[in-house]
Amino acid sequence: MNESELAHFKQHLRVYLAVFIALAVLTVVTVAISYLDLPTGYAITVAMVVATVKAFLVAGYFMHLVTEQKVIHWLLALSAAFLVFLFVLPLVTELGNGPLWTG
Amino acid sequence: MSELVIPYRTEPHPVTGVTSGKLGIWLFLASEVMLFGALFSSYVLLRVGVLQEHWPLGVEAGLNVPIGTFNTIVLITSSITMVMAWASLKMDNVGAYKKYFAATIALGLLFLVIKGFEYGDKFSHHIFPATGWPGAGDPSPFYGLYFTFTGLHALHVALGILVNLWLLIWGTALFKTDPECFTGRIEIAGLYWHFVDLVWIFLFPVLYLL
Numbered sequence: 001m002n003e004s005e006l007a008h009f010k011q012h013l014r015v016y017l018a019v020f021i022a023l024a025v026l027t028v029v030t031v032a033i034s035y036l037d038l039p040t041g042y043a044i045t046v047a048m049v050v051a052t053v054k055a056f057l058v059a060g061y062f063m064h065l066v067t068e069q070k071v072i073h074w075l076l077a078l079s080a081a082f083l084v085f086l087f088v089l090p091l092v093t094e095l096g097n098g099p100l101w102t103g
Numbered sequence: 104m105s106e107l108v109i110p111y112r113t114e115p116h117p118v119t120g121v122t123s124g125k126l127g128i129w130l131f132l133a134s135e136v137m138l139f140g141a142l143f144s145s146y147v148l149l150r151v152g153v154l155q156e157h158w159p160l161g162v163e164a165g166l167n168v169p170i171g172t173f174n175t176i177v178l179i180t181s182s183i184t185m186v187m188a189w190a191s192l193k194m195d196n197v198g199a200y201k202k203y204f205a206a207t208i209a210l211g212l213l214f215l216v217i218k219g220f221e222y223g224d225k226f227s228h229h230i231f232p233a234t235g236w237p238g239a240g241d242p243s244p245f246y247g248l249y250f251t252f253t254g255l256h257a258l259h260v261a262l263g264i265l266v267n268l269w270l271l272i273w274g275t276a277l278f279k280t281d282p283e284c285f286t287g288r289i290e291i292a293g294l295y296w297h298f299v300d301l302v303w304i305f306l307f308p309v310l311y312l313l
Contacts, residue, residue, distance in 0.1 A: 006194060013190060020183040024176060027307075031172050034312035040155055047308040054304045062186045062297045069120035072129050079133040083140045090148045 019061045026054050113283040128291045132298050139302050142252055146309065149244045157243070161311035164236045164245050165228065167221065171311040174217045175303065181210035182300045185293045192286040197278060204271050204289070207296065211264045218257050249310055256306060259299045267292055 001009065030050045034043065060066045065073070110116075111123045119126055150158055162168055188203035225246075230236050232250040235243050270292055277285040 001194065009190070009193060013187070016183060016186050016190070020179065023179045023182075027172060027175050027179065030308055030312065031168060034168070034308075040313075044313050047313055048305075051305050051308055055301050058182065058297050058301050058304065062182055062300075063294055069115075071119040071121060071126070075129055075133055079136045083136055086137065086140050087144045087147060090144055091151065094148060094152065 015061060019057050022057055023054055026050055113281070113287060122287060124287055124291050125294075128294050132294065135298060135302075139255070142248075142255070143305070143309070146248055146252075149248065159236070159239070159243065159245055160313065164239070164243075164249075165225070165230065166249075166311050167224075168311050170217060170221060171307055174214055175307050177210050177214050177217070178300050178303050181207045181214070182297055184210065185296045189286065189289045189293050192278065192282070192289055195282070197275070200289070201271065201275070204267065208264055208267050208271065211260050211267070211296075215257060215260055215264075218253065252306055252310060256299070256302055259302070263292075263296050263299055267296070 030047055033046055033050075038046065065076075109123075113122060115121050116123065116126070161171070184203045184206040188200050188207060191197075191199035191203055225231075228237060230246055232247045234246060236246065270288060274285065274288065277288075
């Protein structure tokens with residue numbers, strides 16, 4: 001790495017630090033929100049939105065997905081599609097069957 | 104006898120644009136998405152299959168939110184030290200790499216120790232995968248999910264620590280002879296480590312907060 005490449009690379013370090021601070025703040029935010037006793041539906045939505053933002057920060061910057069090759073993006077898109085299938089299929093088959101178990 | 108050369112170890116493959124190692128780890132992580140995805144899918148199915156009032160908040164079931172929050176911060180910190188270890192190698196600073204990488208391993212161990220104390224606390228209150236919790240009515244799948252999720256996750260952390268330890272103690276010598284190859288290995292170890300952090304980012308709210 002020459003001088004200018006090094007100077008450019010050092011900018012990445014600031015991004016990593018910013019992402020770390022954002023992750024720590026969002027962790028505190030998600031815990032703080034849980035103490036507000038929101039209705040379950042809202043609480044789940046807010047927590048999952050915060051977790052998804054954190055996941056995108058980790059995957060995008062720590063795992064370098066923002067600058068990664070297309071082949072990795074396609075691989076993950078395929079994986080995401082199967083993941084959706086994995087979530088939807090059991091729910092669809094159980095729809096209308098009543099409670100699975102009683103608490 | 105000609106020397107065997109493994110292709111695309113450091114130079115990207117002309118078709119994919121990435122090294123074989125990187126494509127390999129991402130394929131593995133895609134399979135991990137499905138492994139943890141199956142568990143999350145089971146969680147959703149079990150949770151929607153019951154009346155809301157029968158599903159406990161983590162706190163109601165006896166989980167300690169401050170400890171869980173602290174452990175989340177521990178894992179997030181280990182992610183930044185991991186990325187700094189890789190960045191240090193990119194900048195040719197082996198000394199800094201060793202410190203950051205050792206910190207990553209230490210933070211991973213701290214996470215497991217804290218998790219161990221949490222497990223110990225549950226067992227001492229006679230809470231096991233197939234039981235409810237004190238004050239719960241009928242058995243609930245909550246702790247079955249909790250132990251399966253956190254156990255599988257802890258296993259991933261433990262295996263990551265072992266691989267990272269190997270890389271730190273025995274692997275680093277490669278940096279002298281083939282720095283690009285070794286930096287690639289640390290990047291790959293990092294991708295796995297960040298993925299394990301990413302799983303916890305979802306596990307923590309799902310089990311402790313909701």
